[in-house]
Amino acid sequence: MIMKQRLALIVLLLFKLTFSVAQDKTIAGEFIVEPPTLICLGFEWYITGDDNRNASVEVKYRKKGDLKWITGHPLLRIGNEKSGTPEWNYTTENMFAGSIINLESDTEYECKFLLTDPDCTEGLTEISKTIRTRKEPEIYSNGNIRHVYPKGWEGERIEPSYDGLLHAYYGYPRYADWILTTDPVEAGDIIVVHTGEYKADYKNYRDYHGLTFDGTYFFTQDGTAEKPITIKAAGDGDVIFDGNASAVLFDLTAADYHYLEGITFRNTEVAIRAGLMNAYGCNGLTVKSCLFENIGIGIQGQFEGSRHFYIADNTFIGREDTNMAYHTKLENGKKVQRLASYYAVKVHGQGHTVCYNSVSYFFDGIDICTHSKPETNPDKKAVSIDFYNNDFFVCNDNFIEADGGNHNIRILRNRGINSGQQALSNQPVLGGPVYWIRNVIYNSGNASTFKFWGMYPSGMVMYHNTSSGIFTRDDKPGSNVHSRNNLFLPSDDADLPSLGLYTYTSYSTLDYNGYRKRDPFIGYHAPGQDSIYDFNENHNPKRYQTIKDFYENTSQEKNGIVVDYDIFTKANAPKFKEFNQKNKAKGNAYPIYSFDDLDLTLKKNAKVIDKGVVLPGINTNYTGKGPDLGAYEYGMEIPHFGPRNLPNTLTEQEK
Numbered sequence: 001m002i003m004k005q006r007l008a009l010i011v012l013l014l015f016k017l018t019f020s021v022a023q024d025k026t027i028a029g030e031f032i033v034e035p036p037t038l039i040c041l042g043f044e045w046y047i048t049g050d051d052n053r054n055a056s057v058e059v060k061y062r063k064k065g066d067l068k069w070i071t072g073h074p075l076l077r078i079g080n081e082k083s084g085t086p087e088w089n090y091t092t093e094n095m096f097a098g099s100i101i102n103l104e105s106d107t108e109y110e111c112k113f114l115l116t117d118p119d120c121t122e123g124l125t126e127i128s129k130t131i132r133t134r135k136e137p138e139i140y141s142n143g144n145i146r147h148v149y150p151k152g153w154e155g156e157r158i159e160p161s162y163d164g165l166l167h168a169y170y171g172y173p174r175y176a177d178w179i180l181t182t183d184p185v186e187a188g189d190i191i192v193v194h195t196g197e198y199k200a201d202y203k204n205y206r207d208y209h210g211l212t213f214d215g216t217y218f219f220t221q222d223g224t225a226e227k228p229i230t231i232k233a234a235g236d237g238d239v240i241f242d243g244n245a246s247a248v249l250f251d252l253t254a255a256d257y258h259y260l261e262g263i264t265f266r267n268t269e270v271a272i273r274a275g276l277m278n279a280y281g282c283n284g285l286t287v288k289s290c291l292f293e294n295i296g297i298g299i300q301g302q303f304e305g306s307r308h309f310y311i312a313d314n315t316f317i318g319r320e321d322t323n324m325a326y327h328t329k330l331e332n333g334k335k336v337q338r339l340a341s342y343y344a345v346k347v348h349g350q351g352h353t354v355c356y357n358s359v360s361y362f363f364d365g366i367d368i369c370t371h372s373k374p375e376t377n378p379d380k381k382a383v384s385i386d387f388y389n390n391d392f393f394v395c396n397d398n399f400i401e402a403d404g405g406n407h408n409i410r411i412l413r414n415r416g417i418n419s420g421q422q423a424l425s426n427q428p429v430l431g432g433p434v435y436w437i438r439n440v441i442y443n444s445g446n447a448s449t450f451k452f453w454g455m456y457p458s459g460m461v462m463y464h465n466t467s468s469g470i471f472t473r474d475d476k477p478g479s480n481v482h483s484r485n486n487l488f489l490p491s492d493d494a495d496l497p498s499l500g501l502y503t504y505t506s507y508s509t510l511d512y513n514g515y516r517k518r519d520p521f522i523g524y525h526a527p528g529q530d531s532i533y534d535f536n537e538n539h540n541p542k543r544y545q546t547i548k549d550f551y552e553n554t555s556q557e558k559n560g561i562v563v564d565y566d567i568f569t570k571a572n573a574p575k576f577k578e579f580n581q582k583n584k585a586k587g588n589a590y591p592i593y594s595f596d597d598l599d600l601t602l603k604k605n606a607k608v609i610d611k612g613v614v615l616p617g618i619n620t621n622y623t624g625k626g627p628d629l630g631a632y633e634y635g636m637e638i639p640h641f642g643p644r645n646l647p648n649t650l651t652e653q654e655k
Helices: 002-024 165-170 547-554 577-582
Strands: 026-033 041-049 056-063 076-078 082-084 089-091 095-100 108-116 126-132 145-149 161-163 190-193 196-199 229-233 239-251 258-261 264-276 286-288 291-301 310-312 315-317 325-331 334-336 343-347 350-355 358-362 366-368 383-388 391-395 407-412 415-419 430-437 440-442 458-463 477-484 499-503 509-511 514-516 522-525 542-544 561-563 568-570 587-590 599-602
Touching (some): 041 383, 041 407, 145 165, 542 547
Parallel strands (some): 145 190, 343 366, 407 430, 430 458, 477 499, 499 522
Antiparallel strands (some): 325 334
16 A cells, blocks of 8 residues: 555656646747848747746847858747736737847848757757848839829929829819729829928818818829839928818828828828728838928827838927926816827837837827737737837827837837826837837936836836936836846936836846936835746835845846936936926926937946946947946947938927
């Protein structure tokens, strides 16, 4: 009997050991190459196992034909993080994901990935891919040209010429309810619009523009990636499409690969509609060097099936208050968030680039759409989206929202000043990574730089950001959070910790960051040492008064340091309370500062120089003994923000 019991015990132990090993080892699954963008490549590698999360994926790449391999940033291990609300919940799939960033456009790269696990691996663990980055969209040089003239044009006309845009687009001079198509544009065709104001009297049954009753230009022809349909200004003066208070001015939801350049859009609620969530939308929209003013929404591209938008060098000017930033206003004694202008750009789908734009006086700046439950279909997830080198001035909520993004959202080298709430939002990121790299934020309301709010985001990577706000609120949870080489310097008026983090995951990491000393200084909560996850919300963050005490109790911020505004060439802490008290009757109002009065580059002997950690694929081009903390490396030229045809300052309209 005793022998049988011993034998059963041995069998049980062997079973448990085998089961444990089977769960801890990593079994490689599907490898996905996401749609390339101009400067980035994104990847997903699905796995099973690795319950102890000690597997890793090494990345190397090189231009095709080069001999030397470059070490990229490792793929981020994600999986089993939870997001949700009372209406929906989402659990991140078991996988790795990550990007190779700051590449050259229209260039072929060889990429190698090596999956390793101390507990053993199974399946294909070495993968090589050759991928070309996307080429910046161009007008088809051999396209047929059609010339458009406004009503009342008295000068010479270049043939073939057309009376109004729809006449040129469909080949029929529309009026009343005649909507005939006799000679429509084809892929590669170019519509050249000559100077003038194009403003429809769309309640006039026989108006010249043919927009009877709704005031919307509907476009339905398709171009191709190589041969887009182009609508561009002729260069002989301003081309203005005035919406005459229409709901939607240009509707491109049924028109793939259109290229718009040099046009002014004004006096409408939605200037360009390119997609609606759970409905329909277009692919390949390019909008370059356009001006949007007196509008509610600039570009609405919310369709989850859209691909390859390129939105660059535009200026978006909304209708919000130009004298102060608001989060909420008071109406009849109640707090409301009244929208005069909602957002400049919103996208969903895959492979989009939004870069070098100027955005001012909106509620939100540039966003990913969250107006739906999270996608589980890989073809509809929000992946491989780039926002970089954009300039923001006064947004009453957030400058950038990564909300609703799944994997490989790259938010690089943006600048923002005067946000009414948290400047950079993650509400929620669904697995990640979302890369927040070298962004500069000043005057982020009386709130945090990064928003983790209510929906429990996961997979946030923050590197080399400079901000006058706090890191995030220590009572708003996030999972799988990683922060390196950042600077967080809150105002004198801040009543939250400079370093605040409530994380559900023991593998969130903080180190090599600089914080301004405040009281309270540090607030933090993470699962116990024996737990990988803990999604129980019934915890209270603990406060710490020194970085040393914080490190000794949590093993976080071993190399963190205390900093102040004296590290910058020219900067002081923004102030809120006095301004807010003076304007209390108006709601939560914040003062407006100008970047012209600031210089957030580092002084020669700033204590943060060379104090960062080397991050492969991110910061290997540092100038000293090591990387500097913050967005700007000492001695290096600062990036260009906003349209490349304007100087590196606020736009002329903002001045």
